[in-house]
Amino acid sequence: MKTYPVKGSVKLADGKPLASGVVVFAAPEMGMEFSSPLGDDGSFVLRSSYGDGAPEGTYKVRIERDPSKADSQARGGRKSAAPAPYPAKYGDESSSGLTAAVKPADNALDPFVLVK
Structure with missing residues (x-):
C-alpha cells in the first residue's frame, strides 16, 4: 500500500496548540485508521504499519484525549478528570466536521482549529 507523508497541527479556539492527545484519520469505507x-x-x-503518512484519499478526523498525559498532570496523586479543553464533538469523526485530503505528494495540512 502506497502512503504519502502527512503532517499538520491542532489548535484550540484561542489559537494555542493542543499540547496532548491523538489525531486520528479515519477511512471507514476502507476499514482503516x-x-x-x-x-x-x-x-x-502520521505513521502506521504501512509506513509514514496515509494512502491517498479523503479522511474524517477525530481528536482523542491522551490518557497517559491526563493522568500524569493530576495533582496530589489524584487522577484528574478535568474536561477536555475542546468540545466533545471532536472526539468522534462523524460529528467533528474535520476532514483531510491526502494527495500523492508531501502533505502539509492547514491547522485543525477546535472551535467552541
Whole structure:
C-alpha cells in the first residue's frame, strides 16, 4: 500500500496548540485508521504499519484525549478528570466536521482549529 507523508497541527479556539492527545484519520469505507500523538506544540506526523503518512484519499478526523498525559498532570496523586479543553464533538469523526485530503505528494495540512 502506497502512503504519502502527512503532517499538520491542532489548535484550540484561542489559537494555542493542543499540547496532548491523538489525531486520528479515519477511512471507514476502507476499514482503516491512521493516527499520531500530538507534540507539545500541537504538531503531528502520521505513521502506521504501512509506513509514514496515509494512502491517498479523503479522511474524517477525530481528536482523542491522551490518557497517559491526563493522568500524569493530576495533582496530589489524584487522577484528574478535568474536561477536555475542546468540545466533545471532536472526539468522534462523524460529528467533528474535520476532514483531510491526502494527495500523492508531501502533505502539509492547514491547522485543525477546535472551535467552541
